[in-house]
Amino acid sequence: MKVGFIGLGQMGAAMAGNLVKAGHEIVVHNRTQSKAKPLTDLGAVFAASIADACKGDAVVTMLADDLALETVVLGHRGIIECLRPGALHVSTSTMSIAMSRKLTEAHAAAGQKFVAAPVFGRPEVAQAGKLAVVAAGEAASVEIAAPIFAAIGQKTFVISDMPWRANLLKLSGNFLIASAIESLGEAIALVAKGGIEKAQYVEILTSTLFNVPVYKTYGSLIAGGKFEPAGFVAPLGQKDIRLALSAAEELQVPMPIAGLLRDRFLSLLATGGEALDWSAIGALASRDAGITP
Amino acid sequence: MKVGFIGLGQMGAAMAGNLVKAGHEIVVHNRTQSKAKPLTDLGAVFAASIADACKGDAVVTMLADDLALETVVLGHRGIIECLRPGALHVSTSTMSIAMSRKLTEAHAAAGQKFVAAPVFGRPEVAQAGKLAVVAAGEAASVEIAAPIFAAIGQKTFVISDMPWRANLLKLSGNFLIASAIESLGEAIALVAKGGIEKAQYVEILTSTLFNVPVYKTYGSLIAGGKFEPAGFVAPLGQKDIRLALSAAEELQVPMPIAGLLRDRFLSLLATGGEALDWSAIGALASRDAGITP
Numbered sequence: 320m321k322v323g324f325i326g327l328g329q330m331g332a333a334m335a336g337n338l339v340k341a342g343h344e345i346v347v348h349n350r351t352q353s354k355a356k357p358l359t360d361l362g363a364v365f366a367a368s369i370a371d372a373c374k375g376d377a378v379v380t381m382l383a384d385d386l387a388l389e390t391v392v393l394g395h396r397g398i399i400e401c402l403r404p405g406a407l408h409v410s411t412s413t414m415s416i417a418m419s420r421k422l423t424e425a426h427a428a429a430g431q432k433f434v435a436a437p438v439f440g441r442p443e444v445a446q447a448g449k450l451a452v453v454a455a456g457e458a459a460s461v462e463i464a465a466p467i468f469a470a471i472g473q474k475t476f477v478i479s480d481m482p483w484r485a486n487l488l489k490l491s492g493n494f495l496i497a498s499a500i501e502s503l504g505e506a507i508a509l510v511a512k513g514g515i516e517k518a519q520y521v522e523i524l525t526s527t528l529f530n531v532p533v534y535k536t537y538g539s540l541i542a543g544g545k546f547e548p549a550g551f552v553a554p555l556g557q558k559d560i561r562l563a564l565s566a567a568e569e570l571q572v573p574m575p576i577a578g579l580l581r582d583r584f585l586s587l588l589a590t591g592g593e594a595l596d597w598s599a600i601g602a603l604a605s606r607d608a609g610i611t612p
Numbered sequence: 613m614k615v616g617f618i619g620l621g622q623m624g625a626a627m628a629g630n631l632v633k634a635g636h637e638i639v640v641h642n643r644t645q646s647k648a649k650p651l652t653d654l655g656a657v658f659a660a661s662i663a664d665a666c667k668g669d670a671v672v673t674m675l676a677d678d679l680a681l682e683t684v685v686l687g688h689r690g691i692i693e694c695l696r697p698g699a700l701h702v703s704t705s706t707m708s709i710a711m712s713r714k715l716t717e718a719h720a721a722a723g724q725k726f727v728a729a730p731v732f733g734r735p736e737v738a739q740a741g742k743l744a745v746v747a748a749g750e751a752a753s754v755e756i757a758a759p760i761f762a763a764i765g766q767k768t769f770v771i772s773d774m775p776w777r778a779n780l781l782k783l784s785g786n787f788l789i790a791s792a793i794e795s796l797g798e799a800i801a802l803v804a805k806g807g808i809e810k811a812q813y814v815e816i817l818t819s820t821l822f823n824v825p826v827y828k829t830y831g832s833l834i835a836g837g838k839f840e841p842a843g844f845v846a847p848l849g850q851k852d853i854r855l856a857l858s859a860a861e862e863l864q865v866p867m868p869i870a871g872l873l874r875d876r877f878l879s880l881l882a883t884g885g886e887a888l889d890w891s892a893i894g895a896l897a898s899r900d901a902g903i904t905p
Contacts, residue, residue: 416806451820451821453816474820476812478808478809478812479807481807484803484807487806488803488808488813488816491803491813492799492817492821494798495795495799495821495822498792498795499792501869502787502788502795503788505870506788508865509784509856509863509865509867510780512863512864514772514774514777515772515777515780515781516771523746523771527732527744528732528788528824529788530824531821531822531823533821533822563802567802570805570806571902572805572901574798574801574802576795579868579869604865604866607865608863608864608866609864
């Protein structure tokens with residue numbers, strides 16, 4: 320397939336690389352051109368504009384937030400303007416359900432296909448081509464996107480013909496991860512203040528009840544108090560909890576843990592945590608208990 | 613070994629059965645004698661009194677709460693009075709850290725050995741002899757208990773020479789499980805109200821991010837709204853959160869999620885949930901969102 324790829328952050332660059340390796344003809348675009356270098360070395364072509372990335376069968380986006388999507392997709396000389404009718408936009412970004420609906424309508428009006436396909440996995444998982452892809456959109460569009468999903472992920476789950484539902488599922492998943500981080504933070508503060516060795520504690524938990532990468536990764540980060548370099552920075556975590564709460568407000572679903580997580584992120588950002596991994600909220604319970612995280 | 617076993621609830625009966633099968637000479641005692649029948653069928657001997665269960669090398673207890681421990685261990689004709697000096701008491705119950713310290717002191721004063729060895733796993737895991745055992749006590753005592761741990765569990769973690777630390781770790785683990793239940797409940801309410809099929813949602817989560825029995829078991833129970841028969845009844849869950857909060861208060865560790873869980877259990881009990889599995893707190897977010905759990 321001839322595919323454009325827009326957004327070469329840690330996640331996007333890894334995903335675009337796997338599309339090149341799978342033999343697709345990839346044209347990459349990024350605001351900062353230097354980030355495209357490793358991909359052009361692999362055989363991708365650099366596009367100086369969004370329009371130049373929109374000349375193929377499909378364009379994939381991996382952008383940081385709603386604002387970037389607004390600009391890249393709906394803005395002047397953006398995807399809606401430049402993609403040919405009948406071509407496909409696959410959005411892998413985490414976005415609000417409101418933005419997802421807005422993009423669905425705009426693409427429909429322009430006669431273009433649209434699939435929301437947010438992914439689960441940190442950058443190293445993306446690198447390995449082992450992401451989990453949650454896709455939603457019209458069946459025919461999802462089918463066209465299948466080779467793209469095969470290149471970037473290990474498993475694809477098709478959940479609905481309405482794209483925004485995939486974005487809702489992604490937000491709920493990030494909420495669950497943040498909940499696990501916060502509860503690990505509280506448990507570690509409790510046992511550490513009781514004199515139990517933190518690393519041994521995490522080892523026991525993650526070789527029994529919670530033998531799964533989410534708990535292993537974040538348990539070690541919290542026990543070690545090591546939140547740099549960030550795999551996923553705190554402001555992005557904060558944004559996802561905000562989007563989950565915003566979906567919860569629209570759907571009228573009270574979520575008390577989500578409310579608590581919002582405050583944890585505010586406290587982390589208020590005390591200089593902008594550059595830290597989002598799991599640094601897991602150190603706040605120790606701080607509140609008067610012990611060194 | 614010649615071992616007494618006191619407390620034949622779902623967990624205790626399964627554990628005592630595995631001790632018999634491992635070839636130990638087991639004497640069982642329970643307030644309600646009928647519960648001993650399956651074990652005497654296997655070859656265990658029934659003891660009519662606590663005293664009669666205390667004549668061997670060791671006595672193991674699996675009791676529901678601090679009050680039962682107070683009676684059975686410290687009461688008239690209890691374990692402290694009846695166990696010979698030098699013999700061992702292994703307490704596998706979940707108890708407060710205050711009670712654990714009290715038992716440690718009482719056993720020391722009586723010249724008896726004491727090991728706290730709470731276990732992780734639901735009744736079916738106990739049945740399979742695959743519990744995780746977290747043990748704490750003097751090294752020599754823990755060593756004597758090793759054949760008992762080998763019969764009831766798959767892994768044993770020795771964490772300290774102070775018994776109460778094992779009880780603290782157990783409470784923190786139950787807190788983490790309850791946290792996972794509550795956050796699953798909130799996430800399921802959110803996506804279900806957004807029109808995503810609950811069973812498919814749990815399947816996606818537990819085949820990717822949360823591929824682990826805690827999330828699988830409780831995710832299915834919450835998605836299916838099926839909380840009977842209970843593997844672990846709500847009042848026991850409530851008790852464990854109360855004990856975790858009580859340890860947190862003593863150690864001065866603020867735990868906001870634990871506070872929230874306390875209120876969930878109160879609400880569950882206030883609305884007729886006494887006989888339900890503790891995971892029924894995971895249905896409260898759906899109820900609060902005005903949808904059928």
